[in-house]
Amino acid sequence: MAGVLYMIPCPIWEQGSVADVTPVANMQVINSLDYFIVENVRSARRFLSKAGVERAIDELEFVELNEHTVHQADVERMLKPIIAGRSAGVISEAGVPGVADPGAAIVSLAHKHGIRVVPLVGPSSILLAMMASGQNGQSFAFVGYLPVKEPDRTRSIRNLERRAMQEHQAQLFIEAPYRNRKLFETLLHTLSPKTKLTVATDITSPEESILTLAVEEWQRREVPSFDKRPTIFILGI
Amino acid sequence: MAGVLYMIPCPIWEQGSVADVTPVANMQVINSLDYFIVENVRSARRFLSKAGVERAIDELEFVELNEHTVHQADVERMLKPIIAGRSAGVISEAGVPGVADPGAAIVSLAHKHGIRVVPLVGPSSILLAMMASGQNGQSFAFVGYLPVKEPDRTRSIRNLERRAMQEHQAQLFIEAPYRNRKLFETLLHTLSPKTKLTVATDITSPEESILTLAVEEWQRREVPSFDKRPTIFILGI
Numbered sequence: 001m002a003g004v005l006y007m008i009p010c011p012i013w014e015q016g017s018v019a020d021v022t023p024v025a026n027m028q029v030i031n032s033l034d035y036f037i038v039e040n041v042r043s044a045r046r047f048l049s050k051a052g053v054e055r056a057i058d059e060l061e062f063v064e065l066n067e068h069t070v071h072q073a074d075v076e077r078m079l080k081p082i083i084a085g086r087s088a089g090v091i092s093e094a095g096v097p098g099v100a101d102p103g104a105a106i107v108s109l110a111h112k113h114g115i116r117v118v119p120l121v122g123p124s125s126i127l128l129a130m131m132a133s134g135q136n137g138q139s140f141a142f143v144g145y146l147p148v149k150e151p152d153r154t155r156s157i158r159n160l161e162r163r164a165m166q167e168h169q170a171q172l173f174i175e176a177p178y179r180n181r182k183l184f185e186t187l188l189h190t191l192s193p194k195t196k197l198t199v200a201t202d203i204t205s206p207e208e209s210i211l212t213l214a215v216e217e218w219q220r221r222e223v224p225s226f227d228k229r230p231t232i233f234i235l236g237i
Numbered sequence: 238m239a240g241v242l243y244m245i246p247c248p249i250w251e252q253g254s255v256a257d258v259t260p261v262a263n264m265q266v267i268n269s270l271d272y273f274i275v276e277n278v279r280s281a282r283r284f285l286s287k288a289g290v291e292r293a294i295d296e297l298e299f300v301e302l303n304e305h306t307v308h309q310a311d312v313e314r315m316l317k318p319i320i321a322g323r324s325a326g327v328i329s330e331a332g333v334p335g336v337a338d339p340g341a342a343i344v345s346l347a348h349k350h351g352i353r354v355v356p357l358v359g360p361s362s363i364l365l366a367m368m369a370s371g372q373n374g375q376s377f378a379f380v381g382y383l384p385v386k387e388p389d390r391t392r393s394i395r396n397l398e399r400r401a402m403q404e405h406q407a408q409l410f411i412e413a414p415y416r417n418r419k420l421f422e423t424l425l426h427t428l429s430p431k432t433k434l435t436v437a438t439d440i441t442s443p444e445e446s447i448l449t450l451a452v453e454e455w456q457r458r459e460v461p462s463f464d465k466r467p468t469i470f471i472l473g474i
Contacts, residue, residue, distance in 0.1 A: 007368045020262040021358045025254075098368035100375060108371030111449040118445070119368040121258045123358045131244045131335035131356040134345030138337060141378035141406065169378065208355070212348040 003087035009122020013205035129200035135170035198234035240324035246359020250442035366437035372407035435471035
């Protein structure tokens with residue numbers, strides 16, 4: 001009988017305690033596994049060690065699945081032990097795996113092979129930002145990164161704003177943290193004054209800041225201090 | 238100084254243990270509060286009691302915020318104690334508040350008054366379904382309920398499929414559980430054979446079932462046993 005593929009969340013804020021942001025029940029699953037498919041081996045080892053995994057880390061097997069995993073054959077190979085009966089855990093660099101990371105590749109293949117996939121509860125900056133934003137939780141979209149170059153970037157912001165207005169669908173996106181300020185400035189220049197913009201920075205950390213204001217209100221304030229800090233942007237009406 | 242508005246998740250599967258699906262750290266927040274803005278008072282009391290809240294439930298104050306809360310003045314009134322310095326918790330009937338429920342109304346108002354909103358980690362069937370679906374976690378949208386009447390329903394399914402194809406954006410939606418079968422049949426008649434459809438039922442319960450197949454594969458199988466069971470549908474390519 002085939003193993004099970006567990007989707008195992010880790011903290012978003014790396015310095016934080018694992019127990020603060022994940023249910024203790026996740027540890028039972030983690031302690032039952034010796035095979036992990038991870039975005040980054042070093043950060044996965046650090047997470048498991050900090051979580052207090054019972055086995056010696058050196059006895060655990062890790063394979064990396066990330067943007068450098070280009071061949072489908074490599075993903076197939078990762079699945080083989082699971083087909084043969086060994087269960088595995090998928091761990092992202094931060095937060096929940098399978099969302100805004102390359103983890104979906106192994107999950108998709110698991111479904112093709114009839115392998116059961118079980119998601120565990122943990123922190124997602126996308127979901128936490130939505131919960132605390134006051135934007136429309138009945139309809140929302142996460143679109144990842146916007147195009148970096150102009151005129152594509154401004155055009156994509158206009159398209160997101162149009163969709164937010166026409167469909168009342170909140171639009172979530174992210175940026176490489178060192179470019180947050182640049183993106184924010186473009187947003188203030190491009191969006192309508194009444195459009196609501198959420199800036200959610202360092203979620204789950206002691207420095208967490210989540211604020212929703214109209215664009216015209218943001219324009220009257222100082223730029224948020226989000227340089228090099230992971231931030232989710234949400235626009236809506 | 239104003240209080241803080243905490244977004245407090247509760248289990249999706251009501252019979253389950255609170256500790257299985259929420260971090261123990263949430264209890265510190267819960268025990269610090271005596272004022273709760275909830276979707277349903279009875280279910281919120283049951284949750285707090287089961288979670289092992291320290292104070293007597295009768296000493297806690299509850300106000301309901303749900304689809305029957307029609308007046309903005311009522312929501313304003315709920316916020317008053319927080320403006321005056323008392324912190325509050327928002328609790329949904331199931332899962333995380335502020336997403337796919339009426340909780341966003343109080344959050345939006347809190348931002349207007351400069352009140353800090355803090356989201357706690359917990360189970361979201363939308364997020365858990367995405368994690369375990371293998372659908373595109375880099376771009377996805379939750380659109381709530383589809384129109385019930387034809388031809389609007391079929392048209393909305395076609396629009397979602399078009400968007401899934403053109404933008405490679407996974408499309409998530411829900412249905413009243415007693416109508417799952419009817420929606421599923423319409424999906425199989427309407428979607429292209431190669432479109433991938435995820436059916437995620439009873440997430441976090443022992444009967445959890447999450448499966449992604451091409452529409453043509455679903456057509457060759459028996460209908461899933463999801464009658465009256467909460468289900469998330471996802472379509473993608």
